[in-house]
Amino acid sequence: MKQFFHQILSSLMAILVLASTVSWTVDKHICMGRVMDISLFSHADDCGMSSMDMEKSCCNDETFTVKGQHDLKISFNDISLEQQLFIVSFVQTCFHLIEVDSEEPNNFNDYNPPPLIRDIQILDQTFLI
Numbered sequence: 001m002k003q004f005f006h007q008i009l010s011s012l013m014a015i016l017v018l019a020s021t022v023s024w025t026v027d028k029h030i031c032m033g034r035v036m037d038i039s040l041f042s043h044a045d046d047c048g049m050s051s052m053d054m055e056k057s058c059c060n061d062e063t064f065t066v067k068g069q070h071d072l073k074i075s076f077n078d079i080s081l082e083q084q085l086f087i088v089s090f091v092q093t094c095f096h097l098i099e100v101d102s103e104e105p106n107n108f109n110d111y112n113p114p115p116l117i118r119d120i121q122i123l124d125q126t127f128l129i
Contacts, residue, residue, distance in 0.1 A: 005098055023068040031059045 029037040029044040036059075037044040049059055079087070121127060 001098070021068045024066040026064045028062045028064075029059065030062060 025041055027039045027042065027044040028035055029046055031047045031049055036047045039045070044061065046061075047059060049057075
């Protein structure tokens with residue numbers, strides 16, 4: 001269980017590092033107030049109306065760019081004491097929540113069954129076949 005959690009956590013951290021270091025560009029083509037095409041990393045296709053001879057074009061393009069992080073040399077000393085304390089307590093709490101009991105609790109250890117004075121099945125001659 002601990003190895004499985006460790007593998008998932010390391011995979012999520014690798015994806016987070018990859019997503020934070022890559023620059024993202026989203027390009028939208030809008031025609032008459034409606035989004036016609038959305039493209040990630042490249043230019044959005046136009047609807048064909050921009051090539052028509054019109055005085056005023058009804059189409060426009062919007063581009064949204066998120067710059068990625070290029071410097072990943074963050075040291076643990078750059079984090080304030082309160083942030084360090086939060087990180088340590090969060091990790092400890094997560095590890096204590098994931099602990100699994102290896103054996104099931106037995107609630108009948110202190111219970112003694114009543115003494116068997118007579119065998120009722122033999123007295124009543126009822127047997128389950």
